[in-house]
Amino acid sequence: MSSAAQDRAIPIFLKFADVEFKVKVQNPSSSGNPVKAVMSKVASQLHIEQQYKQILRGITGSVGPCEILALMGPSGSGKTTLLKVLGGRLQENVKGTVTYNDVSYMPALKRRIGFVAQDDILYPQLTVEETLVFAAFLRLPSNMSQRQKYDRVEMIVKELGLERCRRTKIGGGFIKGISGGERKRTSIGYEILVDPSLLLLDEPTSGLDSTSANRILQLLQGLAKAGRTIITTIHQPSSRMFHMFDKILLISEGYPIYYGKGRESMEYFASSRFIPEIPMNPAEFLLDLATGQVNDISVPEELLASRQSAEFENSVIRYLQHKYKVDLEPKEKEENHRAAKVPERLQLAVQIKKDWTLSxxxxxxxxxxxxxxxxxxxxxxxxxxxxxxxxxxxxxxxxxxxxxxxxxxxxxxxxxxxxxxxxxxxxxxxxxxxxxxxxxxxxxxxxxxxxxxxxxxxxxxxxxxxxxxxxxxxxxxxxxxxxxxxxxxxxxxxxxxxxxxxxxxxxxxxxxxxxxxxxxxxxxxxxxxxxxxxxxxxxxxxxxxxxxxxxxxxxxxxxxxxxxxxxxxxxxxxxxxxxxxxxxxxxxxxxxxxxxxxxxxxxxxxxxxxxxxxxxxxxxxxxxxxxxxxxxx
Known part of the structure; x- marks a missing residue:
């Protein structure tokens, strides 16, 4: 591969601390009542803070090359929002710090970050091979020959196991095309063509059977071992998939309630006296805790008194959020602070703005x-x-x-x-x-x-x-x-x-x-x-x-x-x-x-x-x- 292509794959150490995000919400429609509409407008002017909804509430963590960080949590917990913030795709109304090799986000990073959306956004009339070839010709450096670009596509097709469907249309809507797993692998191939240093994936296993989902995770493991930093959101992985992740960040209602190694998560919650009473998939156990549904889970004595109340689930969530803030967050912030400074050459490398590869x-x-x-x-x-x-x-x-x-x-x-x-x-x-x-x-x-x-x-x-x-x-x-x-x-x-x-x-x-x-x-x-x-x-x-x-x-x-x-x-x-x-x-x-x-x-x-x-x-x-x-x- 050319030196320009290799330069794209520089290692990225991503750190984020106290990340908060709020989104502006519109006032409910008051068109049927003019008086109510006027009062609503006055109220919105006097109470500006009521126009925003808090999505993320102070999240800290880090991930480096050769690692996979999984963002877990129930629907609506803020996983995808955090992924977009970390990828630089959401910048307004964001508080906290996010650094890449100790450098804040800048446009020069765009071409070093790959982002695979939950919905596979591809042209339905193109074949898998055409999709990747056109992406290669548009995104790879101009100093690479056509033969080298075709070879790069060929390597990606083989690496992702897409040989069988390479000449099949992507499809969608009323157009018959490839399967869901093949679409997801094509979307990943579309991003890794340019050797991104940081790869972000939003629900890459959503809608796939267990075999296809495992294949996707094995693929991500291989990509991580090649020196990439990978962050993925995932809803409810199998126990086998769960143990493929190097780090887990569990989010509930915008708050973190666990951050650390996946294999240590059960031990952490056991030390907090949350213990499954029946054999459970670790991922299922974590999601139950994140939603406060602990029917088959023993809980600390402090929570037993409110077990029959309507607010019990909220009490569990608030308890876990407090435990994280006391036990885990200080350690993570201290570790981020004590982490070795990223070499200056890597700091400079991510700041180099890439010109257009083609005229x-x-x-x-x-x-x-x-x-x-x-x-x-x-x-x-x-x-x-x-x-x-x-x-x-x-x-x-x-x-x-x-x-x-x-x-x-x-x-x-x-x-x-x-x-x-x-x-x-x-x-x-x-x-x-x-x-x-x-x-x-x-x-x-x-x-x-x-x-x-x-x-x-x-x-x-x-x-x-x-x-x-x-x-x-x-x-x-x-x-x-x-x-x-x-x-x-x-x-x-x-x-x-x-x-x-x-x-x-x-x-x-x-x-x-x-x-x-x-x-x-x-x-x-x-x-x-x-x-x-x-x-x-x-x-x-x-x-x-x-x-x-x-x-x-x-x-x-x-x-x-x-x-x-x-x-x-x-x-x-x-x-x-x-x-x-x-x-x-x-x-x-x-x-x-x-x-x-x-x-x-x-x-x-x-x-x-x-x-x-x-x-x-x-x-x-x-x-x-x-x-x-x-x-x-």
Whole structure:
């Protein structure tokens, strides 16, 4: 392996002392009672501390290379929160100290820390091998050759036992894929590709059978022996798994109640006179204590008097918290204080900020290929193809060889143009509005690992999706244009097609903006529907003469400019119609349909739509950056 890759695997000694964390909570809704709402607001201003809920309440510990620290406790005890604090993913409202080789957290540490979330956040359409290869090309140093990166992936695949499923899709939702254990091992492989010095795992055995869970723990043991520092949350391991951990930190309601070696935990609680009355799995015994449920456990005499009371469980927990504070916490703090100072070279090593391993364009080339590979099934979906073909043929038959001979026929043809505008506007908006909300968790995960620049992701996403927004309208217009009897000239056909594509690309930008602004699948769809309806009404077909106080709406509507552009490229002010009427031929410009459109007024709408397409994308990128920067998972 290259020296750059080896430098990533420097040993990390992690120490944390008196770690506290509180989260801001919203006041209960008082919308049904205005007086109560006002009083609640005043109370929140006078009592700021009531706006926060304490999650962690002073936790101390340490873990070093070649060790596995297990964070145990019931659901809601604060395990995952502590894991995020230790990984630098939660920094606001955190008190206490967390050091890495005696250095506080800094951005330079991002690429030395691997984080495996409880939910396996992977692209479902990629295979196991593709997932790891793209991660290797994005994350490994640029001074490694392609052959070395492929060899690294091959080594990880064999080390994790993924040979059998290497060419199987990850799957998820409605896509059949690999098993839960294989997904978890792929997630771990995704992180250990870059030899992280510190590996954090949130419930790595959750939802797995005992065999798969044991295999995961054996894998973690091997990774720890290679010099990594490993911290994992775990809910209720088997007795065999329990003894694989070097250290245990047991948490109850945000308080620590045991910290030390796993094999010494039973002895510690026995010395406090908590002894199981029946044979029990040590992990099950510890969790019973953490929840205060001691039905088959003998307890100290001080607690016997309250055994039948409703507060007995709380009494047990408070007793254990007090015992920890008196017996274990002082020893751990003293040990942390007396611990040998980490060598200066290791302190300096974790402070070295790593530049991007690849240039912007190299990242773009890799990420574009991955994005296209992940989404190509959506781009070339049979349903979308049938929809475009079916709608084009249906419209072509309804407007078969339409003409502009009379006012009524002209109005019908203009109606077709407006429907085309509606169809591709809505299709493009709803095709783009869900992209970022759907990929939010994947994007947050990869950005927190500093895998690539956000600008690269956005450029790849919008350009890759543009393939579909160009392909289907082109296919659609090639069928409909000549069936509907539009002008049969090459110039007019390509101008009309270009106008449709410009409308579709602008609508795509608007959809991306709506999706990035809210980052919610449900709300993004609602906002897109509302905006689309407003743009539809102000598009210039249903209402041409809009009241002055509402005219501002049409000037922000890309459908208004798109419809005007389609009309201008299809018709000319010099064309005549209604020649069979008693009054003789009239110019198209004299038709009431073009009251507000100057057919000879040039194509300034092209520049307006191009400007809108760029502005929408610029704001979409800014919204995406803001949402991703404040996101946590």
């Amino acid at each position: 912007w364009f190299d990242q773009f080339a890799i990420l574009f290929k991955r994005t296209f590979k992940e989404r190509w099934r959506d781009y070339f979906d049979h349903v979308r193809l049938i929809q475009s073909f079916g709608v084009a043929v249906l419209l072509g038959l309804l407007w078969w060889k339409s003409s502009t001979a009379t006012e009524a026929q002209l109005r019908d043809q203009i109606g077709l143009l407006f429907y085309i505008c509606i169809f591709w506007t809505s299709s493009s908006i709803f095709g783009a509005v869900y992209v970022f909300p759907f990929e939010k968790m994947l994007l947050v995960k990869e950005r927190k690992a500093d895998m690539y620049r956000l600008s690269v992701y956005y450029a790849c996403s919008t350009l890759s999706d543009m393939i579909a927004h160009v392909l289907y309208p082109t296919f659609f217009m090639c069928i409909l244009y000549f069936m509907a009897g539009f002008k049969r000239t090459a110039e007019c056909f390509f101008l009309t097609l270009s106008a449709i594509l410009l409308i579709a690309v602008t609508s795509q930008g608007a959809g991306e903006l709506f999706g990035a602004a809210v980052m919610s699948i449900k709300r993004a769809g609602m906002i897109a529907s509302l905006i689309l309806m407003l743009f539809l009404l102000t598009g210039g077909y249903y209402v041409q003469h809009i009241p002055k106080f509402m005219q501002w709406m049409k000037y922000v509507s890309f459908m208004y400019y798109g419809f005007r552009l389609l009309v201008k490229v299809q018709y000319s002010g010099d064309d005549v119609y209604d020649c069979e009427s008693p009054a003789g031929c009239r110019s198209l410009q004299s038709s009431p349909s073009f009251d507000t459109v100057n057919l000879s007024g040039g194509l300034r709408e092209v520049w307006i739509l191009l400007g809108m397409a760029l502005i929408y994308r610029m704001f979409a990128y800014l919204c995406l950056r803001r949402k991703i920067n404040i996101a946590n998972f």
